[in-house]
Structures are given as C-alpha cells and as structure tokens.
Amino acid sequence: MTQTNTPKPAPRPARGAGAEEPTPEKAAAASPLQDAAPAAAVSQDTAVSQDTAVSQDTAPVDAVPPAAPPGDISVVTVSDAQDRTSAGSLSAVSTMTIPVRPASLPTVTAGPAATVPEEPEGSPAEDENQADPEAQHHLSERRERAEGPEPAAALTADRLLNKAAAAPVAGWRRWLHQATFGFVNLGDPDSVRIQRALEHRIATRLGERTRYVPVLSRKGGVGKTTVTTLLGMVLADLREDRVIAMDANPDRGTLSDRSPGRADFTARQLVKDRFTVNSFAQLSNYTARDGSRLDVLASDTDPMVAHAFDDADYRAVTDILGRYYSIVLTDSGTGMVHSVMKGTLEKADAVVLVSGGSVDEARLASETLSWLEAHGRQDLVAKATVVINMAAGDRTLVNIDEIEQHFLSRVKNVVRIPHDRHLAEGSRIQLSQLKPATRRAAVELAALVMEELQQS
Structure with a gap:
C-alpha cells in the first residue's frame, strides 16, 4: 500500500528567552475565518494507515502566545505526529481557539473537542427560561386587563354565534330570497324596519x-x-x-x-x-x-x-x-x-x-x-x-x-x-x-x- 507523506510544520521553539513574539501581521494571517478552509484541507489530506487507530486524547498544548488585544486572534498549534509515542496515536491534530471578545460577540471554539462556549453576561441565553417579550406580545389582551380575566358570563350566544341575516317578511324581496335559495337577501324595506324600531321602543321597561x-x-x-x-x-x-x-x-x-x-x-x-x-x-x-x-x-x-x-x-x-x-x-x-x-x-x-x-x-x-x-x-x-x-x-x-x-x-x-x-x-x-x-x-x-x- 502506498502512503503519502504530508510535510510537517517546523516545530515552534518553546516559550522562553529565545521565543519569537507574534506580531499583529502574523496574528491577522492566522484568523480562523481565513484559515478555516486550509485547516480543513490539511485534516483531509493527512493520510492515516489502515492499522493506525484514532486516539481520543488531545495532545498537550505546546506553546501559548501572549494575550492579544481585543479584536485580535491568537493561534495555538498542538504538536502532531512528531510527538507520537505509539503507533496508535493520531497524527497532526490542530486546535484553534478564539479568545473572548467584547460583550457584543461571543467566543467560538472550533475543533474535534469543541464545546459550547460560555455566553457573556447579559446575553439572551441567560434568560432562556424566562418569558420571551415576543411571546408575551401574543398573549390575549383580555388576559392583561386591569379588571382581570373574563368571567364565564362573557360567553354569550350573541358573541359566539354567527348571525345570519333574517329573510324578508313579505313582498317581492321575500320571493327573490326564496327563488335564489337564500343567496340573494335584500332585507326588509324601510317601512318594515321603522315598524320594528317602534315596537322596540314600546317594549322598553x-x-x-x-x-x-x-x-x-x-x-x-x-x-x-x-x-x-x-x-x-x-x-x-x-x-x-x-x-x-x-x-x-x-x-x-x-x-x-x-x-x-x-x-x-x-x-x-x-x-x-x-x-x-x-x-x-x-x-x-x-x-x-x-x-x-x-x-x-x-x-x-x-x-x-x-x-x-x-x-x-x-x-x-x-x-x-x-x-x-x-x-x-x-x-x-x-x-x-x-x-x-x-x-x-x-x-x-x-x-x-x-x-x-x-x-x-x-x-x-x-x-x-x-x-x-x-x-x-x-x-x-x-x-x-x-x-x-x-x-x-x-x-x-x-x-x-x-x-x-x-x-x-x-x-x-x-x-x-x-x-x-x-x-x-x-x-x-x-x-x-x-x-x-x-x-x-x-x-x-x-x-x-x-x-x-x-x-x-
């Protein structure tokens, strides 16, 4: 079986007197938004032999650069195949960590061991179990009335039943209503409506x-x-x-x-x-x-x-x-x-x-x-x-x-x-x-x- 060897990056010197400090140009070049695609390509191009097992342990961090100013991104490279102690270890695992940004932007961690980052204080995630203002907007307005919820007596027939227009009492309007099976209803003439209004006045207590x-x-x-x-x-x-x-x-x-x-x-x-x-x-x-x-x-x-x-x-x-x-x-x-x-x-x-x-x-x-x-x-x-x-x-x-x-x-x-x-x-x-x-x-x-x- 043919195995393709991937060039290994040169090991970085340990932190000490001779350690090279990262410059803003190098930190910007190592931005996770720009290096996401190359990192994925390196991970896909790394050849692993069929008899090599995948290790679940993450190699220890080799070096930690000094904290960068807010808005900058520092890259931590984890040692790969050179530090393998056995044939069953994983070759070349790279983990990128984005430091905590200002409160407006949450911290994001990508990699095999990525976990849900902690949200900054004041984030909507902390109030996830609390009442959502948008959900409260959909509550019934009657429920928020000052006098309280509606009583059962509010469920009257006049409120719940859909009223159909009454058929005309007589004349050609009634004939037209019957001929069209109720689809055409012109109602009663004004004389009949006036008569009903008078009858309503008579029945007043x-x-x-x-x-x-x-x-x-x-x-x-x-x-x-x-x-x-x-x-x-x-x-x-x-x-x-x-x-x-x-x-x-x-x-x-x-x-x-x-x-x-x-x-x-x-x-x-x-x-x-x-x-x-x-x-x-x-x-x-x-x-x-x-x-x-x-x-x-x-x-x-x-x-x-x-x-x-x-x-x-x-x-x-x-x-x-x-x-x-x-x-x-x-x-x-x-x-x-x-x-x-x-x-x-x-x-x-x-x-x-x-x-x-x-x-x-x-x-x-x-x-x-x-x-x-x-x-x-x-x-x-x-x-x-x-x-x-x-x-x-x-x-x-x-x-x-x-x-x-x-x-x-x-x-x-x-x-x-x-x-x-x-x-x-x-x-x-x-x-x-x-x-x-x-x-x-x-x-x-x-x-x-x-x-x-x-x-x-």
Whole structure:
C-alpha cells in the first residue's frame, strides 16, 4: 500500500528567552475565518494507515502566545505526529481557539473537542427560561386587563354565534330570497324596519312605578273608547308586563263591548271588595281577558249605579290596580268637571286627547287643551298626544292637514288613525283584522305614549 507523506510544520521553539513574539501581521494571517478552509484541507489530506487507530486524547498544548488585544486572534498549534509515542496515536491534530471578545460577540471554539462556549453576561441565553417579550406580545389582551380575566358570563350566544341575516317578511324581496335559495337577501324595506324600531321602543321597561294614562274627549262619538282599546291592545301585545284598561265613564261605558272577553264583576264591585283582594289571582276575577293580553275593568251597565262612581272610588280602584299592573289606561268620560276627572288628572303621567275629523270635534279638542292649561296642567299639555280619528272617512271637505298643523302648534305629538271598516263596525276589536295602515298608526301611537312615560 502506498502512503503519502504530508510535510510537517517546523516545530515552534518553546516559550522562553529565545521565543519569537507574534506580531499583529502574523496574528491577522492566522484568523480562523481565513484559515478555516486550509485547516480543513490539511485534516483531509493527512493520510492515516489502515492499522493506525484514532486516539481520543488531545495532545498537550505546546506553546501559548501572549494575550492579544481585543479584536485580535491568537493561534495555538498542538504538536502532531512528531510527538507520537505509539503507533496508535493520531497524527497532526490542530486546535484553534478564539479568545473572548467584547460583550457584543461571543467566543467560538472550533475543533474535534469543541464545546459550547460560555455566553457573556447579559446575553439572551441567560434568560432562556424566562418569558420571551415576543411571546408575551401574543398573549390575549383580555388576559392583561386591569379588571382581570373574563368571567364565564362573557360567553354569550350573541358573541359566539354567527348571525345570519333574517329573510324578508313579505313582498317581492321575500320571493327573490326564496327563488335564489337564500343567496340573494335584500332585507326588509324601510317601512318594515321603522315598524320594528317602534315596537322596540314600546317594549322598553318603565321601572317599578305604575304609569297612568287617561284618554280624554269632550265630545262623545269621536272614538275615545276605540282609541283606548287600540292603545291597550298594542301595549299588551308588545310588552312583557301587565296592562289594563279601566272604564271610568260616569255614564254607561262601552269599553267592555269593544274588548274581547266578559267579566262577572265591575269596578263598583271591586271597590266594595278592595280590602279582600290580596293577590293577582283574586283581582283577575274582576277583569276580562279573552283573545288578548289586555285586561279590561268594565263599568256598570246601570247608569244610576255608574253615576255613583266618584273620585274616592277611582282612587281606591287605581291603588289596587297599581299593585299588579305597570300601565293603567283610563277611558274617561266627557265631563271635565266631574269629580272622577280630578283624581284622573292628578294621577296622570301622560294624556291622550281624541279628536274627530269634523270642525266641531277639532274645536272641542282644542278647547280641552285650553281647559287643562287654565287649571294649571301645562305639563300634561306639553306631553299630550292628540289622535285624529278618521272613523267617518276622509271624503269630507274638511282639510285634515290643517287640523293636524293646528294641534302640532300646541302639543308635541299628533297621530292620524285612518278609516277602517273593522273599527267602524262598533264591535270587538281584533288586531289581526285591522288594515296594515291602521295597525301602523296604532303602533306609532303606542310608541309616542311610551316615549312620554319614560320621561315622566
């Protein structure tokens, strides 16, 4: 077998008096970045015979040069084949060591016995087990809130569930939504959205105190009882609490005739039994409810008995109703000077004034506002809602727009209820049989009344 002999470097003299000091030029020439490739070539070109074993021991250092200035590199050469004491030793092993540099650069050691160098003080490796600022940046912002982590109650359905747009309720928009299998959804028109906004205002909570709303009129036959029934049905249908309409007409009232259901007792009998009524179950025996969520407390059919219903009786009945109902509507009589009217206005949180579409009916309604102002109830006039009931139709020569503008100069809200054949029948009212325009007007009236009650 042919063996190639590699020229051996001349041995360096031992440190002593005659030792040659390394110069900066020689130290720069021995830079590990420049000598890495030649060192690797020497290691690869060194021939080792097949019967020569590899030794794991590193030869002792022959010489150590003096420390070089920061930034310089000193080379330490380890003795090779000349110092072999046996045939099994490794020939020519060279180890290069880079001294410690400034804190910005770590020490690197290359060679067969290379180990992980110690990092300088302040290195990121010392804080390896500590929290990484970049990792902390990815933490949830809710976890770092001042008030602490979120409670379980924060996981609501509105937050977690993806909401899909509701299909249109009717019209060509709904047909298009069904024809495209839901891919085209234009939503409801503005009229439907306004209606939903009004219904949301009606359903707003009022608080713990009962609100009283009398419906007034100085002329019979203008639809006062009809307006009371419509207002009560819409409030009871859209609200979660209890609503009752009370017939306080000193004459023969017709509120029970316009409302679904029949009652076995009247307001006069409730006055007699007021000290024995201690629960809503007992009170429900005196009210009527059939096909509607509106409770109705009727008046006596005998005019002579009804006439005996005075201010003290009204206060006693409303005190009982105030325990179990959130809103109490009062279908008042036409007599503004009657004793019942005194307690009605004193307890009132808002009033609804009904006017017809004729000249005399509009004039009497305006005079009612003047009477309230003359008796020191300017607050009720400012919060009053005038209803123009078009029960007779709009084919007369009366300019209804002028009547509406007149009342807007005196009160805040004016609502016009259009003519409806179902209302003109004079029988029991059902919301499902009303025309859409009539139902929208009733919902608008309820929303305006609720707005005034929330401010009271």
